[in-house]
Amino acid sequence: MIFPVNRLTLAVGMVIATLVGQAAAAPVAPSENVTINLIRLLVQQGVLTQDTANGLIAQAEKEAQQARQANAAPVVAAGPTAAPGDVRVQYVPQAVRDQIRDQVKAEVMATAKQENWAQPNTFPDWVSRVTFDGDIRLRDESRYFSGRNDNTITDYAKLNSSGPYDVNNASNFKYPPLLNTREDRENLFRLRARLGMKAVLSPEWTAGIRLGTGSDNNPVSTTQTLGGGFGKKDIWLDQGYLSWKASDAVTLTGGRIGNPFYSTDMMYSNDLNFDGVAALFNHTLNSEWGVFGTLGAFPVEYTADSASSNGLDKDSSETKWLFGGQVGADWKINRSNKLKLAAAYYQFQDIEGERSSPCSTWQGDPGCDTDGTRVAFMQKGNTVFRLRNNTANPATPTTTPDPQFVGLASKFNVLDLNAVWDSELPSDFKLRTQGNFIHNLAYDKSEMLKRSEGEIANNINSNGQLESGGNALMVSFTLGTALEMRKRGDWNVLAGYKYIQPDALPDGFNDSSFHLGGTNAKGYFIGANYGIEKNIYASARWLSASEVYGQPFEVDVMQLELNTRF
Structure with a gap:
């Protein structure tokens, strides 16, 4: 899920990127109120700190003043009358625009990766190196003995x-x-269930573990006979290995x-x-x-x-x-x-x-x-x-x-x-x-x-x-x-x-x-x-x-x- 804050932050970043592109394409300065409001919004959303915003505004004012003196011509503001408390900035230099863009991009991408919405359906690297497999077998078994057998x-x-x-x-x-x-x-009702995990540790090394059922620890069968008063069944370590290619x-x-x-x-x-x-x-x-x-x-x-633990002599x-x-x-x-x-x-x-x-x-x-x-x-x-x-x-x-x-x-x-x-x-x-x-x-x-x-x-x-x-x-x-x-x-x-x-x-x-x-x-x-x-x-x-x-x-x-x- 993408939270509203993240969507808003991403939208702000996209708007700034658009304005930066427009500023590079045209010599006319952007609207001062839009720029100041964007900086304020970034402060409100936690993307920029107040100190950072004040520094950007101060730097912008200084460079704007230098630009006016160099051109020796007044720049007329093209926008609505500033509201009380607004700071009028007549010109946003390229360096400031680049700094805002890069900082917004870094903050947005960091949040997106952390919350997994910049790259949907992706997971940490180790997850892609671990795979699971298994099998379940249900068996009905009957055994029929000859009457001539020696008992x-x-x-x-x-x-x-x-x-x-x-x-x-x-x-x-x-x-x-x-x-x-x-x-x-x-009609012996029997079950075999096994679950294995394999982890690729590196291109040459692999580790694996598999668990399995079994009525006892005999080596030739992982089949569990069901019944026994509905008692819980045992799980054994069926495999556990390291492999080197x-x-x-x-x-x-x-x-x-x-x-x-x-x-x-x-x-x-x-x-x-x-x-x-x-x-x-x-x-x-x-x-x-x-x-x-x-x-x-x-x-x-x-x-x-020894055959007995209480023997004095051990072999x-x-x-x-x-x-x-x-x-x-x-x-x-x-x-x-x-x-x-x-x-x-x-x-x-x-x-x-x-x-x-x-x-x-x-x-x-x-x-x-x-x-x-x-x-x-x-x-x-x-x-x-x-x-x-x-x-x-x-x-x-x-x-x-x-x-x-x-x-x-x-x-x-x-x-x-x-x-x-x-x-x-x-x-x-x-x-x-x-x-x-x-x-x-x-x-x-x-x-x-x-x-x-x-x-x-x-x-x-x-x-x-x-x-x-x-x-x-x-x-x-x-x-x-x-x-x-x-x-x-x-x-x-x-x-x-x-x-x-x-x-x-x-x-x-x-x-x-x-x-x-x-x-x-x-x-x-x-x-x-x-x-x-x-x-x-x-x-x-x-x-x-x-x-x-x-x-x-x-x-x-x-x-x-x-x-x-x-």
């Missing part, structure tokens, strides 16, 4: 978080934490960042963020070829000093790392076909479990020396073994409690190969064909048995033998008018298949919907997407999966979604 499958993730659990059936008659494998869960082709990013690698959700969940630093390289060679690459180092976990702290590197290429074959290829190597350092030295928990030991080798987060599927080498009480050897945690039996050095082929078909259809192959180069069944000292806890067949593997495969096809939903009327349909052996990759970081997360899973998925409006689209998916080895566990998941982004 005694241990939830090892919960066992580690709530344990240790006594595995001696002679001293403990309670079941360990168990997965739900038979009771259907229908070292050159046109290289960017360095550190903090809690989005996935810097090109991958599918069979390896990393779409909601997964990485804690650490990454260097991203992207360079266009010509109109047909481009190359890209990523190097990253990410601390997965810092081991605790040295160790860091479990993920080191990753990827190279890839984009090839524009022709106007209708594009191919993307990528090869990545991920070394998960020290995330495998380690069997403890003899430990006498029955004598009151607060923990064992390898309790910290259990992973901070897991879903299910990886082969695990009992970490503690608990000794028995000689007096009651058969009924001595055997409290246990579990650790990963395999090491993980993962080779991840990806290929995506996008084609444009007749009638404006688009087809995406995608393949992903994963192989754990560190998978070694004999080493797993040696590391566990025979204490493998899962993935055991009916003969008591370990069944596992280090490979995973995914293929998928997407067909429609658009591969990404951007506008009203866009649509596509998709179908695919996954086969994930138990120890092909760590089970804690991949998609949490297919087989309800983790590895040791095989099955298909189908879906469809439709654009309702710009940045608003509906989705439907059906995922059907069962176990590869071990205890029977089959589950179908249906998801109906409304997705928005802004």
